Structures are given as C-alpha cells and as structure tokens.
Amino acid sequence: MTRATVLGLGTMGGRVAAALVGAGHEVRGHDLSERARRAALSEGVAVSESAAEALDGAEIVILSLPRPEHVLEVAAGPLAERAGVVVADLSTIDPGSAREAAAQLAAGGVAYVDAPVLGRPDKIGGWTLPAGGVAEAVDGVRDLLQGPVAKAVPHVGEVGAGSTIKVLNNLMFGAINAVTAEVLHACAAAGLDPEVFVRTVADSGAATVSNLFREIAPKMVAGDYRPAFALDLLAKDNRLALELARQVGAPAPVAELVDTLNTATADLGHGGQDTGRGPRVLPVGLGQLSMTGLLAERVVVRILAAPLAEPIPMSFSRLTERRMCLVEVHAGGEVGYGESWINYPEWAATERMATLLEGVAPVLLGTDVSDPADVLDRLVARLSGVGRQWGARGPIWQAISAVDLALWDLRGRLAGLPVGELLGQVRPSAPVYASGVGPTDVPQLCALAVERGIRAVKAKVGFGDETDRATIAAIRKHAPGARVFADANCAWAPAEAAQQTLILADEGIEWLEEPLLDPGRDALEQLHLSTGMPLAAGENCYGLNELTALAHVPGVDQVQPDPAKSGGITVATRLAAALVGTRSRLSPHWYAGAIGLRASLALATSQRSAEWVELDVRSNPLRDTLVGDGFRLDESGQILAARAPGLVGDLDHDRVAALQIATADRSAP
Template sequence: MSEPLPDGPQHGPPQGPLPIDEVRVRVLEAPLPDPVRMSFAALAARRACLVEIRSGDLVGIGESWVNHPAWAWRERVATLAEGVVPLLLGADASGIGALRARLAGRLLPLGRQWGAPGPVWQAISGVDMALWDLAGKAARRPLAALLDGAPPRDVPVYASGIGPDRVEELTERALARGFRAVKVKIGFGAERDAAIVRAARAVAGDDIALFADANQAWTVGEAVRMCAILRDHGVRWCEEPVDGNALADLEDVHARTGMPLATGENVYTPEDFARYSASPAVAYIQPDTAKTGGVTTALDVGRAAPAHGTALALHCYSGALGVAAAAHVAAAAGAAWVELDVRDDPLRTELAVTAPEPSDGRLAVPSGPGLGLVIDEERAASRTVHSARWDRAGLKEKDTP
C-alpha cells in the first residue's frame, strides 16, 4: 500500500483541466570558492534541480532539493526521468492531490525497498511546487493568495549559514541586512561549538535571537551536555541535536534540559510530521517545500501545528524557487520563521530576474502569479550542467554539457 496523502489545501487550483504537455528537468550548479562545512560534510557547490511542467502556454516551475551528497542530482534526474515523468505526461495538472497520490502510490513502495524514501519525497516536492506555481499562473494569482485569501505581504526571516568559520563576519553581515535572528552551525566538538556560539553572541548582542543547528551530530548524552552550554548563551532553540533524529531521543533531551528543539527537514510522511508536531519536545516544526513533500505538505503541517502549541519555522536551504515557495507558505500558514541563508548563493540571488531579498528582518512575498518569479534564462543557461525535456511522444531534447 502507498503512504496516505492529503488532497492538498482547500484554497485549491482553478477549476478546469490543465493537461500536462511537456516536462523539463534542469540541473544548475554554482561552484563555491570556499566550501560550506556542516557537521556531516562540506558543500563545495550550490545546486538546484528544476522541474518545469507545461500545459499549453503556461509553465510551472519547482525545485527539488539536491544539496547532499554531491551526486544527489544524478539520482534525482534518474528518478524524475524514469519514475516521475511517465506518470505526469497527459495528466491533469489541476488535480494536484490526485497527482501526488499517484506518484506516492507508484514510487514510495520502491523507495522503501530501495531504502531511499527521502529522495522520492524530494522528487515529489519539486513536482508539487511546480504544480502549485502552474495553478497560480492559471488563476493569475500569487500562490499565497491561492492558498489563503488575504495573506500578509511579508514574512519573518532569520539568517542561517553562520559557522563554523567566519562567524563574526557572517553575523555582522546578517545584522547589516536587518536580520533580528541568526542561526549558527555547530556539531564540531564541544570546545569549538562553544566558541562559535560565544563569537556569534558577542557580535549580535543580547537583543538578537540566537538559534543553533547541530545537524544530528550528537548522542543523547552529548546533546544534554551541549544544551546546557547553549542555554548559558541564550540560545532559543537547538535544531536536530541527536544522531538519527528519533523522537524518543529528542523527548529525552528536552526532558533533561528544557531546551526547545526544532526539527522537520528530515521528516517525510504525514504521520511522522503529526507525531513530531504533537510532541512537547518539538517547539518548532520545519518542513521544507523543496524536500519534504512540497508546498502541500508544508502548508498542511503548518496549519496543523498550532493545535499542539508548535510553531512553524520553514526550513529552506535552496535556490530562488525554494525561497519563494517557503515565503508563500509562510504567509498562508502564519509561520513564525522562514530560514534564509546569509552566505553567497548565486542560485538564490541571480537565478530569478528579481530575487526575494530581506529587509528589516522580513522577506517580501513575491506578488506575481504563482511563485511570482521570472527565471533569467541567460544566467540559468550559464549554470546548467544537465537538461532534458519530454513531451507526450517521449524524450524530446537532451543536453548534458
């Protein structure tokens, strides 16, 4: 049996069929002069896997998360080409819930046997985002307005990507851009972690909210010891403190420390999101529109979380499309926070003709139809490392430089 999936938000796409005529998959890459270090790996290049769905003259574009490992984009291209595209061509794009259920029914059983449900959900995320972008364009309305009739025009954002190196410099950059909250990367050993937190706090001062992300670096015992240090420096939440991210372990850490915890970027099924959101250990639930099931999942999670006293804080470590989708969902669901990486990322700042930029700790929700972004095709072409296009007759064009 397939994983059960909701039929999508109630403020759904416009009435009338939108037959899918063509699907395109593009992978863009921007090498980094200084790799970004996490506790588990380094990121040597920014990458974005774009999923484009055409119905008539309208094209919806989504993004599928392919940050790790470095070869993840190759897996995603194969999954989309061989597993997803045949299920999309000729289908009605206005039936987002039905299409999601179809993809889940066919692909998630394979994901379980493959041991890779995450990549399957990441592929579905890119499709779901593209379908909602297409729906907004068909309705000539911004996505946030399609999801919720009168959403706010901007949403609160915090600066992430600070540490383990350049802590002072990146914290200063965040403050100069008007952020009122910053998040540091930790999980590099107790002594260095403490130094990272101290450095960020010294620059930020006491009036700036400080969060920390361990990327599942610790055992329960290590997490308990580190959370005591974090509390001493006024850290307001610790994200993914425990290896494996098991809910029982998070509840143990919270019970022994009182530290508010955040998680969600590596949670995939509706049932698991419900369990984590309902736990008193999880103060902030963090779905990712490009990773954990798309716009539909993020909105459903955000709408359900307040019943448990849990706040929505959208995870986002993506390019311009992922950021825009997170902003629209945050506006529709009343999110407490949206993550915005403070480091340089050409796929976030240069991919769209006009990219969303923060001001005074808030991010404007794009006002154009759908996601509200127009791709700068010349810049996109210069970053493309793979491109393939299919119509109903099959593979139409493939270009892998």
C-alpha cells in the same frame, strides 16, 4: 458583576471577552489556539487550560465557535451538567443545530439562547444580537451583553430564530459581495477605472448603495484582501442558508450561484482571505477556476551549479558547490517551475534526473495536473512502495516535492497571482533568521545579517565545545541583541547531545535544531525533558504522517518541513492546518535555491500556524540571481511576500542557461 465564561477566543469571542472585562465583569475563557489564549490573557481574561476548568462558577457562558459541530460537541460535553447556567451562543450555525443544542442542554437544566452577531468584528459595542429562546434567558443575556458588546439584543422568537436571521443576512452579504466583484471587473473590461465607479456611486445617494458596498468596494479596488471576514467563513454561512432554504422548500437560484462562485474561489486557495478576493479571480473565468483537464505535456529537468570559493563545513560533511535541480512541468501552454533538493551526496543530481524522468514522469505525463494535492497523492501512491524497497524514500519524496512546487507555480501563473495569495495570504511579511552562520566567517556573515536588519541568527554547531562556544560568542559580539538559535545537523548520540544541549542552554540558545544522530521521537522527547531545551526538527521527515507525529513530541516547538524534500507546498499546508491550536509552529527549512525559498515565503505569509523563514546569508547565485524581484526585507528585518505570479514568475531564464550543466526531458506520447 457577572461571572462569565467565553468558549472560543478568536476574532469575535476574544473581543467579547475583552469588552466584558472592560465593563467590570469577571471573565474566564478557553480556546484551543495558544495565540488566542495569549491575546485574551493580555486583555485581562482569566484563561483556562480546558473548557471544563473555564466553566467552573460561571453564571452565563458565551459560545463563539467556528462550526455547528463544535457547538454540539460542547453542548454534549462540558456544558451538559451545568444546571442553572445560561448559554448565549454567538456562533454562526444553522437553526436546526441551535435547536439540537438547546434540547441537549435543557435535559441538564441549562438554558440556551442563540444570539449570533450582526456586525463587523471591529464594530463591537454597535452589534445587534438577534436572540432566540425563552424570554427570561434572553433577558439575562441582554443584561450582560447590551452595552459593552451590542447596542441591541432583540428577542426575535424561539430558539433557532436568531440563527435564521443570521444565515439569511449573510446570504445577502454573499450576493452583494459577488455582484460588486462582478461589476468592478466589468468596469475594468469596459475601460472605466473601477475606482472612479466606486467613488461616484458611493456618494451618489443611489438606492443601490449600501454600507457593505461602501466598505468592500474600495478594498476590492485597492487589492486589500486582509480578512475582515474570510471567504471560507462566508461560504460556510451561505451553505447553511442554502440548506435552510432547501429544508423549507424556498427556491434560491441566486444563492446557488453565489455558492458556486465562493467554492470556485476558495478552491484556488483564497479561503483565508477577505470575501472581496473575487475581483482578481473572476478574470480567470469560472471555467478555469477548477482548471480541470489541464494535462501534463512535458517534463524537463535541469541541473544548475555554481562553484564555492571554499567549502561550507557541516557537522556531518561539507558542501563543495551550490547545486540545484530545477524541474519544469509543461501544461496548458504554460510552464511551472519546481526545485528538488540535491545538496548531498555529490552524485545526487545524476540520481534525481533518473528518478524524475524514469520514475515520476511516466506517471505524470498525459494526466490531469490541475490539482497539485491530487497529483501528489497519486505520485506517492504509485512510487512510495518503490522507495521503500529501494531503501531510498528520501529521493522519491524529493522528486515528488519538485513536481508539487512546479504545479503550484503553474497554478499561480495561470491565475496571475503569487502562490502566497492563492493560499490565502494572511500577512504581508514574515520574520526571518540568518542561517549558515559558523563555524567559519562568523563576523562577515553577522555583518551581512545586521546590514539587512535581520534580528535572529542560527549558529552552526556540532564542531566541538571550543569551536561551538567561539561561534556563539562571535555572534553575540557581531550581531548584538540578536536572538540566537543553533543547528547541530544531527551531530550527537543521546548522551553527548544532553551534555552539549545543556552547554548551549547556558549560552542562551533559544532553540536547538536536529541535535541527534538518530532523531527518533522518543529520543527527542527524552532530550527535551532532561535539558528543558526547545527543539526544532522536520527537514528529514517525509510526508504528513511523520511531520504531524513530530509535532506531538513534547518540546518540539518548531516543525521544519523542507519544501523540496518533505512533500512540497501541499504537505506543508496540510501540516499547517494540523498545527493550528497546538504549541508547535511551522518554520520551513531551506538551504538551497530560489524556488524553494519562494515556497517557504508563500507558506510563512499564508499559514496562520507559521512563524520563521530561514535565510542562508552566505552567497548563493542559485538563489540571489535567478529571480528578478529577489528577496526583499523591510526595515524591521522581515521578509516581504513575493509579488511575482506563481512562485517564480520573475525567473531569469538567461541566468538559468548560464548556470546549467546538464538537462534532459520527457514528453507525453
């Protein structure tokens, strides 16, 4: 039995650790991702909170890290003084970085072998690990890994040789992938069913057919882009190979073109999807992938409203009607549709129309709007100072958020793809909780949730002990077995919040949203420490800095940016990236119309750090009747990814006209 440590428990490293446990070895591991740590723990790996702790007592250390800089950081840090240890680096890095890591470790008496994986993740046990390093170290690596992890661990030369083989092999992968996508697109353009082409050629015995073609071509035809090998990783590997070619003076014109195609596809937001994403992108045309020169021609603001049979109570006010600020951005012969939050105050629609047409539109019109993130940054730079002096940062951010949503919708429409796919869809559906439940109509609202298969409910609280307890009791009765969360809508001062939170904890509430009147980070931390209650917050934060700061507050497990308030999809995706490897999850807030809910859904199905989608179960014509495909739930109560191009390619314009109460527009000079 060997004492082994695996640093990096993701797609490849997690499988390696599990295989070694299965072979009877003592395995410890570490990863920054809580999800990866949980998965490894379930496979019998002894998971450590730090790399240094995981390394204690290790005889062989296996690295499976995303990038060269991560390998070098570990080599210079926790591995530096582990004399006698052998490091088997299964990461895909460039040969130069492998040699640099080996030199750093050798100074501390640590042997290094670069042995990257040739093989797909699910083929573990059949992999080949081309190993570069001194023979004795390679022998030790082979003794451990050959069998449970790899069918072969050939000694291919000095340190760096294994990485050379790996990156050049992946360069061939990139070329085969790109030309397969191109051929299938040409088939369709020529009137030949691509499936017929694949079926015929794959079984023909033709010299052009490879195992890779047999694997990726059917997935391309089926539109299956679940990431067996993500495009971002292929693009990274191909760039490493290109850099190697440049260093040794080897011309690589085909590789340069493949890199251009990979980069253009990733720029559309497909980086997290499988490498076969190309077939759906190529029809757009390489020139359109960057969509430069897409000028904003016109901005239209429409105010929509629908009366309520009776007001909806909140702890701070009540909602007297459903309201929606719909924003159109016209560019490139297409229109993108966004939404700005105007639930409160009663006069929000009047203010928002002025802010959008008098403040935002003059900055936007006549400029390039091909990159939503660039536009958001530009608008924030120009208008945030105005919001600060005005004392109204919220309305500025809410107006900018609508433009961001409209530009993502526009981008999806031009590409012919749902925004979730543009962002790199990683799951076909997301868990949903029913919100808006209480203090009135609890039995009826729970019945609606149960009927749709929803298995979690968020109670509205902050109406006094008796009312709050009655709401929770009614949820337990009418939605038996449902998970229960609570939302106080900033109802309480700190002392009362602590008292009420303990009551909610006794009632079995899993997490509590916005309990404090003044939700400062210190106050939230103190509330969590004094009660142990997991917290949720973020809908009233503006911009990435406020949201990421919130994510670092102990106890804030759910970070809830509102797509129509906090910075649209752009800020939310930046936040999602910042949350990877932390305990906090992205669970967008939403309590308004169809466009923002579609944005929440796109985020929840495309971001690996995302968790919940909020679905208000009260009737809302501005959500339920505006989009033809609606919001579909599967049998397990999960909400399915949208199928319409953009965010709302299925927008019902007749319903928009019927619900509209005001409109105005502004055009470029």
